[in-house]
Amino acid sequence: MATVYVFVIVGKGDQLLYEADLSSAGKRDDSPHLDQFILHAALDMVDAQVFHTQQMYLKLVDKFNEFFVSGYVTAGHIKLMLLHKHRNEDNIKNFFQEVHDLYIRTLLNPFYEVNRPIYSSGFDKRVKQAGKKYLT
Amino acid sequence: MVDETVTLPQPPAEVAESPFILLCNEWIRYTSEAFMARQQQQQQQQTDSKSNPGAAADGTTDGRPVAAGAGEGSSSSSSPSSLSSADVDGVMVALEEMGFMLGGKIVERLTASRSRLQDEKDIVKFICKDLWNYLFHKQADRLQTNRRGGYVIQDNTLRWLRHMPPMPDTAPPHKRPMAPVSVICGIIRGALTHLGLSASVSASVAEPPCCSFSIKIPS
Numbered sequence: 001m002a003t004v005y006v007f008v009i010v011g012k013g014d015q016l017l018y019e020a021d022l023s024s025a026g027k028r029d030d031s032p033h034l035d036q037f038i039l040h041a042a043l044d045m046v047d048a049q050v051f052h053t054q055q056m057y058l059k060l061v062d063k064f065n066e067f068f069v070s071g072y073v074t075a076g077h078i079k080l081m082l083l084h085k086h087r088n089e090d091n092i093k094n095f096f097q098e099v100h101d102l103y104i105r106t107l108l109n110p111f112y113e114v115n116r117p118i119y120s121s122g123f124d125k126r127v128k129q130a131g132k133k134y135l136t
Numbered sequence: 137m138v139d140e141t142v143t144l145p146q147p148p149a150e151v152a153e154s155p156f157i158l159l160c161n162e163w164i165r166y167t168s169e170a171f172m173a174r175q176q177q178q179q180q181q182q183t184d185s186k187s188n189p190g191a192a193a194d195g196t197t198d199g200r201p202v203a204a205g206a207g208e209g210s211s212s213s214s215s216p217s218s219l220s221s222a223d224v225d226g227v228m229v230a231l232e233e234m235g236f237m238l239g240g241k242i243v244e245r246l247t248a249s250r251s252r253l254q255d256e257k258d259i260v261k262f263i264c265k266d267l268w269n270y271l272f273h274k275q276a277d278r279l280q281t282n283r284r285g286g287y288v289i290q291d292n293t294l295r296w297l298r299h300m301p302p303m304p305d306t307a308p309p310h311k312r313p314m315a316p317v318s319v320i321c322g323i324i325r326g327a328l329t330h331l332g333l334s335a336s337v338s339a340s341v342a343e344p345p346c347c348s349f350s351i352k353i354p355s
Contacts, residue, residue, distance in 0.1 A: 051254070055252075056252060074247070075243065075253065110162050114237070
């Protein structure tokens with residue numbers, strides 16, 4: 001039985017920039033694609049919460065059955081969202097901060113335009129490492 | 137085209153993150169795109185008119201930056217000093233576009249460690265203080281606001297214009313230092329757009345090194 005963690009980065013205009021399944025090893029028992037539905041529905045909640053706080057880390061943004069969605073919004077309104085089953089605020093906050101750092105490094109690449117999907121395998125590898133470090 | 141990758145040693149952090157290096161990177165990206173576009177165009181020309189040797193000769197002057205000129209379409213920028221005014225305008229637009237991409241990226245970096253800004257005034261103040269500090273190691277000298285939703289940022293000793301000779305107000309446009317100023321306009325516009333305010337930015341250099349940037353925010 002795997003602990004489910006699904007991570008997405010959504011840009012301005014609700015464009016998907018990056019998606020990763022950071023669940024621990026094992027079989028997942030949720031229906032396929034349900035995680036994408038939940039994260040998509042949570043986008044509106046993130047946009048609403050953004051105006052209530054000055055912080056980047058918006059703790060718990062949405063809840064669906066037994067799934068929680070946590071959000072983190074950068075200054076340029078890029079949303080980092082994580083779908084999870086267990087609440088783990090500190091670790092999730094650290095994970096978001098580390099991915100934010102990685103995202104800024106992606107931005108430093110002059111061939112990467114803002115709001116485009118991130119295809120870099122180095123970025124992918126590092127996000128998965130961060131996921132292992134903080135989430136499982 | 138030879139496909140080679142060269143591994144370079146890591147530069148020290150202060151150099152790697154300096155705005156000048158970022159600008160050079162943007163320049164590389166822009167000229168490489170212009171070069172690829174021009175190559176494609178030449179290949180098309182060559183396949184269209186194989187019997188015309190003139191097309192091949194034109195292709196040898198590739199996208200080498202000519203003074204302030206970036207690889208501009210197929211306009212005849214053959215001699216360095218004879219840039220037509222259309223070329224110059226095209227260059228300014230290109231520089232502004234590079235500044236635009238830079239602005240968003242720089243702002244994302246600078247705001248990483250602080251809380252998000254939500255007020256229009258806070259955003260403009262952030263530009264005057266933090267962005268200016270990052271680019272020029274000092275804050276902007278004056279920020280004025282006019283009632284119709286516009287702001288004017290004034291800087292009396294703009295570092296990038298420090299070594300220009302003083303010039304009277306009546307100097308013709310092609311002698312004015314519009315290139316660095318276009319980049320700054322683009323950076324400001326990119327920063328504003330990235331933070332959520334779409335605006336138009338224009339600059340006026342009254343007398344270097346003193347210049348002012350006016351921001352118009354349509355409401």
